[in-house]
Amino acid sequence: xxxxxxxxxxxxxxxxxxxxxxxxxxxxxxxxxxxxxxxxxxxxxxxxxxxxxxxxxxxxxxxxxxxxxxxxxxxxxxxxxxxxxxxxxxxxxxxxxxxxxxxxxxxxxxxxxxxxxxxxxxxxxxxxxxxxxxxxxxxxxxxxxxxxxxxxxxxxxxxxxxxxxxxxxxxxxxxxxxxxxxxxxxxxxxxxxxxxxxxxxxxxxxxxxxxxxxxxxxxxxxxxxxxxxxxxxxxxxxxxxxxxxxxxxxxxxxxxxxxxxxxxxxxxxxxxxxxxxxxxxxxxxxxxxxxxxxxxxxxxxxxxxxxxxxxxxxxxxxxxxxxxxxxxxxxxxxxxxxxxxxxxxxxxxxxxxxxxxxxxxxxxxxxxxxxxxxxxxxxxxxxxxxxxxxxxxxxxxxxxxxxxxxxxxxxxxxxxxxxxxxxxxxxxxxxxxxxxxxxxx
Amino acid sequence: xxxxxxxxxxxxxxxxxxxxxxxxxxxxxxxxxxxxxxxxxxxxxxxxxxxxxxxxxxxxxxxxxxxxxxxxxxxxxxxxxxxxxxxxxxxxxxxxxxxxxxxxxxxxxxxxxxxxxxxxxxxxxxxxxxxxxxxxxxxxxxxxxxxxxxxxxxxxxxxxxxxxxxxxxxxxxxxxxxxxxxxxxxxxxxxxxxxxxxxxxxxxxxxxxxxxxxxxxxxxxxxxxxxxxxxxxxxxxxxxxxxxxxxxxxxxxxxxxxxxxxxxxxxxxxxxxxxxxxxxxxxxxxxxxxxxxxxxx
Numbered sequence: 001x002x003x004x005x006x007x008x009x010x011x012x013x014x015x016x017x018x019x020x021x022x023x024x025x026x027x028x029x030x031x032x033x034x035x036x037x038x039x040x041x042x043x044x045x046x047x048x049x050x051x052x053x054x055x056x057x058x059x060x061x062x063x064x065x066x067x068x069x070x071x072x073x074x075x076x077x078x079x080x081x082x083x084x085x086x087x088x089x090x091x092x093x094x095x096x097x098x099x100x101x102x103x104x105x106x107x108x109x110x111x112x113x114x115x116x117x118x119x120x121x122x123x124x125x126x127x128x129x130x131x132x133x134x135x136x137x138x139x140x141x142x143x144x145x146x147x148x149x150x151x152x153x154x155x156x157x158x159x160x161x162x163x164x165x166x167x168x169x170x171x172x173x174x175x176x177x178x179x180x181x182x183x184x185x186x187x188x189x190x191x192x193x194x195x196x197x198x199x200x201x202x203x204x205x206x207x208x209x210x211x212x213x214x215x216x217x218x219x220x221x222x223x224x225x226x227x228x229x230x231x232x233x234x235x236x237x238x239x240x241x242x243x244x245x246x247x248x249x250x251x252x253x254x255x256x257x258x259x260x261x262x263x264x265x266x267x268x269x270x271x272x273x274x275x276x277x278x279x280x281x282x283x284x285x286x287x288x289x290x291x292x293x294x295x296x297x298x299x300x301x302x303x304x305x306x307x308x309x310x311x312x313x314x315x316x317x318x319x320x321x322x323x324x325x326x327x328x329x330x331x332x333x334x335x336x337x338x339x340x341x342x343x344x345x346x347x348x349x350x351x352x353x354x355x356x357x358x359x360x361x362x363x364x365x366x367x368x369x370x371x372x373x374x375x376x377x378x379x380x381x382x383x384x385x386x387x388x389x390x391x392x393x394x395x396x397x398x399x400x401x402x403x404x405x406x407x408x409x410x411x412x413x414x415x416x417x418x419x420x421x422x423x424x425x426x427x428x429x430x431x432x433x434x435x436x437x438x439x440x441x
Numbered sequence: 442x443x444x445x446x447x448x449x450x451x452x453x454x455x456x457x458x459x460x461x462x463x464x465x466x467x468x469x470x471x472x473x474x475x476x477x478x479x480x481x482x483x484x485x486x487x488x489x490x491x492x493x494x495x496x497x498x499x500x501x502x503x504x505x506x507x508x509x510x511x512x513x514x515x516x517x518x519x520x521x522x523x524x525x526x527x528x529x530x531x532x533x534x535x536x537x538x539x540x541x542x543x544x545x546x547x548x549x550x551x552x553x554x555x556x557x558x559x560x561x562x563x564x565x566x567x568x569x570x571x572x573x574x575x576x577x578x579x580x581x582x583x584x585x586x587x588x589x590x591x592x593x594x595x596x597x598x599x600x601x602x603x604x605x606x607x608x609x610x611x612x613x614x615x616x617x618x619x620x621x622x623x624x625x626x627x628x629x630x631x632x633x634x635x636x637x638x639x640x641x642x643x644x645x646x647x648x649x650x651x652x653x654x655x656x657x658x659x660x661x662x663x664x665x666x667x668x669x670x671x672x673x674x675x676x677x678x679x680x681x682x683x684x685x686x687x688x689x690x691x692x693x694x695x696x697x698x699x700x701x702x703x704x705x706x707x708x709x710x711x712x713x714x715x716x717x718x719x720x721x722x723x724x725x726x727x728x729x730x731x732x733x734x735x736x737x738x
Contacts, residue, residue: 094698101484101703120701124485210593240486268682408483408701420683423593435674 007075031155047346051354052086052096053168053335056086061295065356065361065413066366073353080346081140100126100338108341109261109351113147114158114332116405121153128337129155134164135346141356146371149332149400160371161355162362164290165392166221166328168313169297169384170304174202174285184254186318196285203264205257207274208401209422210268212415213403217288218257219418220328220402225318229326229397233342236405242432242439247323251428253318254421260430280305288315289327291392292367295382312387323372325396331371412436443581471714472621478708483701504704505710509680509687512599516606516667516688524607525614526581529656532618533644546619550612561676564605566600568592579627592678602674602686609673610666622648622654653735657728664724665717 044175046250051070057064063086070082087095092111100121112118121127134156146160170182178196183189198202203314208214223232227246234240235337257263264270270278276293278284280303287293317324335358337344362368363376366385369392370376381389403411417434420426446712478496481489499506533550535542552560567574570590579587591601638646649656671690674680680691689709697706 097484097698097701120483120485124483124487126485265588266590266593269570269590408699412695412699416681416683419681423595423682425595 005106022135046079047343048081048083049108049343049347049350050093050106051082051084051109051335051350053084053086054089054092056092057089057298061299061365061367062182062358062362066284066358069354069357072357073350080350082350086373088405100124103340104338105340107338108343109337109354110349111333112158112336113176114334114405115400116159116407116411117332117403118150118336119152122157126339127157128339128341128344129157130159130337130348130352131156133345133352134159138352139374141374143371143373145355146331148332149330149404150385159352159355160331161334161358162368163331164368165294165313165388165395166217166330167220167289167291167293167388167391168221168315169279169287169293170313171279171282171285171309171334172311173306173309174282175197178202178285180285182313183316186222186316189316190260191255192259192285193260199262199285201283203278204262205286205288206270206278207263207267207422208270209263209271209419210271210274212419213354213414214272214275215267215418215422216402216415217328219254219421220251220399221248221315222318223286224315224326224328224399225322226250226253228322229399232399232402232406233397234369236399236402242435247435248428248432251421251426251431254418255426255428258422258426262415263422268419271382277302291385291388292362292368294382294388295366297384298366298382305317307382307384310384312384312391314391323397325394326399327392327395327397328399328401329392329395330400332400406439410435410441413438471711473709474707477704478711479702482704482707484697484703488704491704495705496712498705499712502508505684505687506692508684509689509692512686513668513670513688515599516603516670517664518606519603520610520663520667522659524611525656525659528611528614528620528659531615532622533612533648535615536622541671546616549615552609552611553613553616555632557672558676560605560609563675564591564601565677568601575628593682594680595682598682602677605677606667606670606673610663614663617655617659617662618652621652625651648680649737650731653728653731656688657732659729661721661724662722668720689716721728 048412053066053412055066057063064080066084070084074080074082086092096104096110096112097109102124112121118127138159142159146163147156150156150158172182175182175192177190178193178199179259180195181188183192191254193204196202205218209218223246226249227235227244231240231244231246235242258267275284275287276289276296279287280300281307282295294312297303297305297310308382314324315328334355339348341347356374359368359370359372360374360376363370366381366382367390399405403413405411406414413434417431420431443614453507477488479490479492481491481494497708500594508606530552531545535545539545566572568591569592573591575591576587576589579589589597591597625648629651630643633643633647648698669690670688674688675691675694677685679694684692690713693709696709697703700706
C-alpha cells in the first residue's frame with residue numbers, strides 16, 4: 001500500500017514537473033516581445049524601435065553607413081532605443097511577407113521595395129502613410145520625381161533614399177587584348193562578343209543567370225531598347241497589355257547572344273556572386289549591373305583587376321529603335337513603417353531620418369544616387385561612379401526592375417521565363433505566351 | 442506499474458503534454474492550411490472563399506504541378522527499386538558479421554548525419570560543367586572538350602537530383618534493416634544450419650519473412666519521404682530550370698513565399714499530406730498478410 005502511494009506521488013510529481021517545464025518554456029517565448037518593448041528595470045521607459053533591413057554582410061558599405069546613422073540618431077534622441085535585425089535578400093523577403101501575414105508585431109520600421117512589391121501590403125492596409133509627418137521643409141528637400149514608387153492612392157507611404165542606374169561595365173584591358181571595340185550599339189556588342197570569345201578563360205558577358213533577377217536584367221535592358229521606356233512603364237502599371245514585336249525581339253536577342261556563347265557555355269550555373277567574382281578577377285569582360293556594383297570594384301578585396309580599366313557604358317542602342325535617354329533604374333528601395341506599430345510617431349520620424357541618411361550615405365560611398373537635395377561631400381566619389389553619374393544626367397525616362405514593379409506572381413514568372421532563354425531549346429513563342437498569361441490578367 | 446497504467450487519470454497525465462504539442466503544432470496547422478486551401482488569399486489581404494477551385498486548378502490548369510507529381514513518383518520508384526534493395530543488401534552483409542562491421546556501419550550512415558544543404562552543395566560541385574568530378578571523368582575517358590551542365594539542362598536536371606536523393610538515405614534504411622536483422626533470434630539460424638539449409642534459403646525463408654514489419658516501416662518512410670522531398674532539390678536546382686526538376690514541395694514553397702499565393706500553395710500542401718496518408722494506408726494493407734505470417738512464426 002505504501003509502495004503504491006509512493007508510486008502515485010512520484011507519478012504526479014513527474015507529470016507536474018513536465019507541465020511546469022512546458023509552461024515555463026511557453027511563457028518565456030511569449031513574454032519576449034513585450035520585454036523588448038520596455039528596457040531595463042525601474043529605469044526611465046525608452047521607446048524601442050525594431051528595425052529590419054537586408055544589409056546583413058559586415059563588409060557591406062551600406063550596413064556600416066546605416067550603423068553610423070543609427071548611432072548619430074541615438075545620440076540626438078536619448079529616449080529611443082533601436083533594435084536592428086538583418087537577413088539576406090531572399091530570406092529577408094520571405095521573412096517580411098511571413099511576418100506581415102500577421103501583425104508583424106516585432107517590426108516597427110523596415111526596409112522594402114516600393115512600386116509593385118509593396119502594393120500587396122498597401123491593399124491589406126499594413127503600412128502607415130507618412131503624409132501627416134511630412135513638413136514643407138522635408139518636402140522641399142526631396143528631389144523631383146523621386147517619390148513615385150512610394151505613392152499609392154494619393155498618399156505617401158515612404159520617402160526615397162537612393163536610386164540606382166543599370167550600367168554595362170566593361171573591362172577595357174580585356175577589350176584591348178581582344179581587339180574589340182566598346183559596345184554602344186547592339187551590333188558592336190555582337191562583334192565584341194565574337195572577338196572576346198577567342199580569349200582563353202574569358203566569358204564575354206558574365207550574366208549570373210542562375211539568379212532570376214540577374215537573367216532578367218539582360219532581357220530588360222534589351223527590351224528597353226526594342227520597346228522603349230514609355231511602353232514598358234505602361235505595361236508594368238497595367239495601362240497597356242504585354243504585347244507587340246519588341247518583347248519577342250528582345251527575347252530573340254537574348255537567345256542569339258546565348259547561342260553565340262556571350263554568357264559562357266552554361267550561364268545557368270553561375271549566380272550573381274559568381275558573375276561579380278568573374279568580372280572582378282578578369283574572367284569576364286562585361287557585366288550588366290546596377291550602379292551599386294561600382295563601389296565594390298574599388299573596395300572588394302577579392303577584386304584583382306585594375307579599377308581604372310573599368311568603363312561604365314549605357315545599355316547598347318539597337319539601330320533604329322528606342323530613345324537614348326531611356327534608362328533602367330530609379331528610386332524603389334526605402335524604409336517603411338508598420339501600421340500596427342505601438343509608436344507611430346517615433347517610427348515615422350526615424351523612417352524619414354534614415355531614408356535621408358541612407359540616400360546621402362549611398363551617394364557618398366558611390367553605391368547610389370540620393371533622393372534628397374542635401375549637400376554631400378563628393379570628394380570621396382570613385383571615378384567609375386562619376387562616369388555613371390554623368391550617364392544618369394543624360395537620362396530622362398526610367399524603368400524600374402520589372403520584378404519590383406509587377407505583383408509577386410507575374411514578377412516571379414517573368415524571372416523564371418527569362419532564365420529559360422539562357423538554356424538550349426528556348427522557345428520565344430512560349431516565353432511570350434507565359435508573359436501574356438501572367439501580366440495581361 | 443500495471444496498477445498505475447490502469448488508472449486513466451495517470452495515463453492522461455503522461456500523454457497530455459505530448460498530445461497538446463502534437464495537436465497544436467501538427468493537427469491545428471494542418472486543418473488551418475486545409476481551410477486556407479478553399480480561399481483565394483495572398484497572405485495579408487482579404488480572404489475570398491472559392492470552394493474547390495484551387496484543387497481544380499492543380500490538376501486542370503497547372504501543368505507544372507502535374508509534372509511535379511510525376512517527378513515525385515519517379516523519386517518514389519527510385520527509392521523503392523534502388524534505395525531499399527541496396528540498403529537491405531548492405532544490412533544483410535553487415536549483420537552477418539563482416540570484418541570492420543562497426544566501421545562500415547558508420548561510413549554508410551554518414552550521409553544521413555550530414556545536412557542536406559551540405560550534401561546538395563557537394564553534389565552540385567560534382568555535377569558542375571567546368572570543374573565537376575563527373576565531367577572530369579568523362580574528359581579523362583577521351584571526350585576532351587566535354588562541358589555538359591547536368592543541373593542546368595532541363596533534360597538531366599531532375600535525374601541529377603535523383604541520384605543524391607536516393608544515395609543520401611541508403612544508410613538510414615540500412616541501419617533500420619540491420620537492427621531488425623540483429624533482433625531476429627539466433628535459434629532460427631542454428632536450427633536451419635542443423636537442417637542443412639543453404640545461405641539463400643536462410644535469407645529468403647527466415648530473414649526476409651521475419652523482417653516484414655521492418656520492411657514495411659522502411660517502405661512507408663521511403664515513400665512518404667520521397668513524396669514530400671524538398672531540401673536537397675531546393676538547394677541543387679530550386680525546381681528549375683523552367684520547372685524541370687520540380688517536386689510538389691518546391692512548387693508549394695515557390696507559390697507560398699515567392700508568388701504570395703497562400704490559398705493555392707495551401708492546396709498543394711494539403712495534397713501532399715493526403716497523398717502521404719493514402720500511400721501509408723495502402724502499404725499497410727499490402728503488408729498486412731506478410732506481417733501476420735511474421736508474427737505467426
